[in-house]
Amino acid sequence: MSKLKTIVSNVKKKSKYLYLTAVAAGMAAITNISFVYAADNKYATNASNWAMSGVQSLVTVGAVIIVGKSLISRKFVQMLVSILIAAIVLAIVYNPSLMRGIGEYLTNIVIG
Known part of the structure:
Protein backbone atom coordinates (compact mmCIF):
# COMPACT_ATOMS: atom_id res chain seq x y z
CA MET A 1 0.00 0.00 0.00
CA VAL A 36 2.50 42.85 -30.91
CA TYR A 37 5.99 43.70 -32.11
CA ALA A 38 4.68 46.30 -34.55
CA ALA A 39 2.58 48.14 -31.97
CA ASP A 40 3.58 51.63 -30.87
CA ASN A 41 4.79 51.23 -27.31
CA LYS A 42 4.59 54.58 -25.55
CA TYR A 43 4.19 52.94 -22.15
CA ALA A 44 7.67 51.43 -22.25
CA THR A 45 9.16 54.73 -23.41
CA ASN A 46 7.42 56.59 -20.60
CA ALA A 47 8.52 54.01 -18.04
CA SER A 48 12.09 54.18 -19.33
CA ASN A 49 12.13 57.97 -19.10
CA TRP A 50 10.68 57.83 -15.60
CA ALA A 51 13.27 55.27 -14.47
CA MET A 52 16.12 57.28 -16.02
CA SER A 53 15.02 60.46 -14.26
CA GLY A 54 14.96 58.56 -10.97
CA VAL A 55 18.42 57.13 -11.58
CA GLN A 56 19.73 60.57 -12.52
CA SER A 57 18.38 62.03 -9.29
CA LEU A 58 19.83 59.22 -7.17
CA VAL A 59 23.26 59.45 -8.80
CA THR A 60 23.32 63.23 -8.40
CA VAL A 61 22.35 63.04 -4.73
CA GLY A 62 24.88 60.26 -4.15
CA ALA A 63 27.66 62.29 -5.76
CA VAL A 64 26.80 65.36 -3.68
CA ILE A 65 26.73 63.30 -0.47
CA ILE A 66 30.08 61.62 -1.18
CA VAL A 67 31.78 64.88 -2.16
CA GLY A 68 30.24 66.69 0.81
CA LYS A 69 31.35 63.98 3.20
CA SER A 70 34.90 64.21 1.86
CA LEU A 71 34.84 68.01 2.14
CA ILE A 72 33.58 67.97 5.72
CA SER A 73 36.23 65.49 6.81
CA ARG A 74 38.89 67.57 4.97
CA LYS A 75 40.03 64.77 2.71
CA PHE A 76 40.77 66.92 -0.30
CA VAL A 77 42.45 64.26 -2.45
CA GLN A 78 39.52 61.91 -1.86
CA MET A 79 37.18 64.78 -2.70
CA LEU A 80 38.94 65.49 -6.00
CA VAL A 81 38.89 61.81 -6.96
CA SER A 82 35.20 61.65 -5.98
CA ILE A 83 34.44 64.69 -8.13
CA LEU A 84 36.26 63.13 -11.09
CA ILE A 85 34.46 59.78 -10.74
CA ALA A 86 31.11 61.52 -10.16
CA ALA A 87 31.62 63.63 -13.28
CA ILE A 88 32.25 60.53 -15.38
CA VAL A 89 29.26 58.67 -13.93
CA LEU A 90 26.97 61.71 -14.28
CA ALA A 91 28.07 62.20 -17.89
CA ILE A 92 27.16 58.59 -18.66
CA VAL A 93 23.85 58.75 -16.77
CA TYR A 94 22.71 62.04 -18.31
CA ASN A 95 23.88 61.05 -21.81
CA PRO A 96 23.42 57.28 -22.31
CA SER A 97 24.45 57.50 -25.97
CA LEU A 98 27.94 58.34 -24.73
CA MET A 99 28.24 54.78 -23.42
CA ARG A 100 27.23 53.45 -26.83
CA GLY A 101 29.90 55.57 -28.50
CA ILE A 102 32.53 54.29 -26.07
CA GLY A 103 31.43 50.71 -26.73
CA GLU A 104 31.58 51.18 -30.51
CA TYR A 105 35.03 52.76 -30.22
CA LEU A 106 36.33 49.88 -28.10
CA THR A 107 34.76 47.34 -30.46
CA ASN A 108 36.53 48.95 -33.40
CA ILE A 109 39.83 48.81 -31.53
CA VAL A 110 39.45 45.17 -30.47
CA ILE A 111 37.92 43.76 -33.65
CA GLY A 112 39.69 46.23 -35.92
Missing part, protein backbone atom coordinates in the same frame (compact mmCIF):
# COMPACT_ATOMS: atom_id res chain seq x y z
CA SER A 2 2.85 2.41 0.78
CA LYS A 3 4.36 1.70 -2.66
CA LEU A 4 1.11 2.71 -4.27
CA LYS A 5 1.04 5.96 -2.28
CA THR A 6 4.60 6.84 -3.33
CA ILE A 7 3.80 6.05 -6.96
CA VAL A 8 0.70 8.25 -6.84
CA SER A 9 2.62 11.12 -5.20
CA ASN A 10 5.38 10.83 -7.83
CA VAL A 11 2.78 10.95 -10.61
CA LYS A 12 1.22 14.04 -9.03
CA LYS A 13 4.62 15.77 -8.86
CA LYS A 14 5.39 14.92 -12.48
CA SER A 15 1.97 16.08 -13.66
CA LYS A 16 2.52 19.38 -11.84
CA TYR A 17 5.76 19.93 -13.76
CA LEU A 18 4.08 18.95 -17.03
CA TYR A 19 1.27 21.40 -16.32
CA LEU A 20 3.70 24.22 -15.58
CA THR A 21 5.66 23.41 -18.75
CA ALA A 22 2.47 23.50 -20.81
CA VAL A 23 1.47 26.85 -19.30
CA ALA A 24 4.93 28.32 -19.95
CA ALA A 25 4.87 27.08 -23.55
CA GLY A 26 1.41 28.55 -24.03
CA MET A 27 2.48 31.91 -22.64
CA ALA A 28 5.55 31.90 -24.92
CA ALA A 29 3.32 31.13 -27.91
CA ILE A 30 0.96 33.96 -27.01
CA THR A 31 3.80 36.50 -26.84
CA ASN A 32 5.10 35.52 -30.29
CA ILE A 33 2.19 37.13 -32.12
CA SER A 34 3.60 39.29 -34.89
CA PHE A 35 1.38 42.37 -34.52
Whole structure:
Protein backbone atom coordinates (compact mmCIF):
# COMPACT_ATOMS: atom_id res chain seq x y z
CA MET A 1 0.00 0.00 0.00
CA SER A 2 2.85 2.41 0.78
CA LYS A 3 4.36 1.70 -2.66
CA LEU A 4 1.11 2.71 -4.27
CA LYS A 5 1.04 5.96 -2.28
CA THR A 6 4.60 6.84 -3.33
CA ILE A 7 3.80 6.05 -6.96
CA VAL A 8 0.70 8.25 -6.84
CA SER A 9 2.62 11.12 -5.20
CA ASN A 10 5.38 10.83 -7.83
CA VAL A 11 2.78 10.95 -10.61
CA LYS A 12 1.22 14.04 -9.03
CA LYS A 13 4.62 15.77 -8.86
CA LYS A 14 5.39 14.92 -12.48
CA SER A 15 1.97 16.08 -13.66
CA LYS A 16 2.52 19.38 -11.84
CA TYR A 17 5.76 19.93 -13.76
CA LEU A 18 4.08 18.95 -17.03
CA TYR A 19 1.27 21.40 -16.32
CA LEU A 20 3.70 24.22 -15.58
CA THR A 21 5.66 23.41 -18.75
CA ALA A 22 2.47 23.50 -20.81
CA VAL A 23 1.47 26.85 -19.30
CA ALA A 24 4.93 28.32 -19.95
CA ALA A 25 4.87 27.08 -23.55
CA GLY A 26 1.41 28.55 -24.03
CA MET A 27 2.48 31.91 -22.64
CA ALA A 28 5.55 31.90 -24.92
CA ALA A 29 3.32 31.13 -27.91
CA ILE A 30 0.96 33.96 -27.01
CA THR A 31 3.80 36.50 -26.84
CA ASN A 32 5.10 35.52 -30.29
CA ILE A 33 2.19 37.13 -32.12
CA SER A 34 3.60 39.29 -34.89
CA PHE A 35 1.38 42.37 -34.52
CA VAL A 36 2.50 42.85 -30.91
CA TYR A 37 5.99 43.70 -32.11
CA ALA A 38 4.68 46.30 -34.55
CA ALA A 39 2.58 48.14 -31.97
CA ASP A 40 3.58 51.63 -30.87
CA ASN A 41 4.79 51.23 -27.31
CA LYS A 42 4.59 54.58 -25.55
CA TYR A 43 4.19 52.94 -22.15
CA ALA A 44 7.67 51.43 -22.25
CA THR A 45 9.16 54.73 -23.41
CA ASN A 46 7.42 56.59 -20.60
CA ALA A 47 8.52 54.01 -18.04
CA SER A 48 12.09 54.18 -19.33
CA ASN A 49 12.13 57.97 -19.10
CA TRP A 50 10.68 57.83 -15.60
CA ALA A 51 13.27 55.27 -14.47
CA MET A 52 16.12 57.28 -16.02
CA SER A 53 15.02 60.46 -14.26
CA GLY A 54 14.96 58.56 -10.97
CA VAL A 55 18.42 57.13 -11.58
CA GLN A 56 19.73 60.57 -12.52
CA SER A 57 18.38 62.03 -9.29
CA LEU A 58 19.83 59.22 -7.17
CA VAL A 59 23.26 59.45 -8.80
CA THR A 60 23.32 63.23 -8.40
CA VAL A 61 22.35 63.04 -4.73
CA GLY A 62 24.88 60.26 -4.15
CA ALA A 63 27.66 62.29 -5.76
CA VAL A 64 26.80 65.36 -3.68
CA ILE A 65 26.73 63.30 -0.47
CA ILE A 66 30.08 61.62 -1.18
CA VAL A 67 31.78 64.88 -2.16
CA GLY A 68 30.24 66.69 0.81
CA LYS A 69 31.35 63.98 3.20
CA SER A 70 34.90 64.21 1.86
CA LEU A 71 34.84 68.01 2.14
CA ILE A 72 33.58 67.97 5.72
CA SER A 73 36.23 65.49 6.81
CA ARG A 74 38.89 67.57 4.97
CA LYS A 75 40.03 64.77 2.71
CA PHE A 76 40.77 66.92 -0.30
CA VAL A 77 42.45 64.26 -2.45
CA GLN A 78 39.52 61.91 -1.86
CA MET A 79 37.18 64.78 -2.70
CA LEU A 80 38.94 65.49 -6.00
CA VAL A 81 38.89 61.81 -6.96
CA SER A 82 35.20 61.65 -5.98
CA ILE A 83 34.44 64.69 -8.13
CA LEU A 84 36.26 63.13 -11.09
CA ILE A 85 34.46 59.78 -10.74
CA ALA A 86 31.11 61.52 -10.16
CA ALA A 87 31.62 63.63 -13.28
CA ILE A 88 32.25 60.53 -15.38
CA VAL A 89 29.26 58.67 -13.93
CA LEU A 90 26.97 61.71 -14.28
CA ALA A 91 28.07 62.20 -17.89
CA ILE A 92 27.16 58.59 -18.66
CA VAL A 93 23.85 58.75 -16.77
CA TYR A 94 22.71 62.04 -18.31
CA ASN A 95 23.88 61.05 -21.81
CA PRO A 96 23.42 57.28 -22.31
CA SER A 97 24.45 57.50 -25.97
CA LEU A 98 27.94 58.34 -24.73
CA MET A 99 28.24 54.78 -23.42
CA ARG A 100 27.23 53.45 -26.83
CA GLY A 101 29.90 55.57 -28.50
CA ILE A 102 32.53 54.29 -26.07
CA GLY A 103 31.43 50.71 -26.73
CA GLU A 104 31.58 51.18 -30.51
CA TYR A 105 35.03 52.76 -30.22
CA LEU A 106 36.33 49.88 -28.10
CA THR A 107 34.76 47.34 -30.46
CA ASN A 108 36.53 48.95 -33.40
CA ILE A 109 39.83 48.81 -31.53
CA VAL A 110 39.45 45.17 -30.47
CA ILE A 111 37.92 43.76 -33.65
CA GLY A 112 39.69 46.23 -35.92
